[in-house]
Amino acid sequence: MTRTAVLICPGRGTYNKAELGYLRRHHADKAALFAGFDAQRRDAGQEEVTALDGATRFSVSKYSRGDIASPLIYASALADAQSLAEDIEVVAVTGNSMGWYIALAAAGALSAADGFKVVNTMGTLMQEQLIGGQLVYPFAGPDWQNDPVRKAELLALAAGINAREGHELALSIDLGGLLVLAGNEAGLAAFEGAVPVVDERFPMRLANHAAFHTALQAPVAAEGRKRLGAAMFTQPEVPLIDGRGQIWWPGATDTQALWDYTLGHQVVEPYDFSRALQNAAYEFAPDLFIVTGPGTTLGGAVAQSLVHCGWNGMTGKAAFKARQAENPLLVSMGDEAQRGIATG
Known part of the structure; x- marks a missing residue:
């Protein structure tokens, strides 16, 4: 029997000390995927993603940088998205903040390589300018x-x-x-x-x-548009829900508009993750909400967003916890205890 799922991709702040070695631990079978990412980093004169993940020491000052954190989170999350059990049907994809870029790749609107290029470019620009x-x-x-x-x-x-x-x-x-x-x-x-x-x-x-997501980022948005062309954007294979709660449907997406939103509104206007999540629930009513790794910090925001719209009659923390204990609705792939529910 098929289980339907909304896939949720995390943003910055999710690859921390506990996540060091995430690619090696969970995705030793995806060497070819990571080799492509490493090649892009090498060409840009940057440390390879697999080397960063394989380091023996974690420091917040280094690993919280946009040009380090963003590619690590992208590689971890996209690899997780490609590791779902065969009985799971992804009915929609969304993400939080930088997770929107990952969602584009997970939904097929960007290739894995182009998604990495977007994330690495924007993460590096954010770090270089570090405005606010x-x-x-x-x-x-x-x-x-x-x-x-x-x-x-x-x-x-x-x-x-x-x-x-x-x-x-x-x-x-x-x-x-x-x-x-x-x-x-x-x-x-x-x-x-x-x-x-x-x-x-x-x-x-x-x-x-x-x-992020304020007018202060206008210079970053402008530079991103210069470096990243609209031609890399294609029709999504599954519905995509953006930071306004808007749904981009397969076969009906204006890819120029998708590029424009991604490197325009999404960078300089507020990101409403709560609305994106609630619209995913209302429109697709999935069996599961699956948050890819790395990390588990986004789970709380997913749960609270569902509680705030009274999803399945859940009106508070206690009701949500009771539902989770009985039959998990929310699965965090970064949580070892829950990962198997999504990967089979």
């Missing part, structure tokens, strides 16, 4: 309850800070029960000083992250 930064702050309650009033207050605070002279701050990603905000140092620091500390870790700055 990002922080994360929660708005949902402890039981993952949606709190639209609190969310509106935080966004109003951000807008007020953004209106100040010399301050830049805006919504970057709507991520389940979290807001990812991006801006310049003055904007980020003003927000940090205006909100209470939550769970002893928020507001949390993200190392080596630029002000």
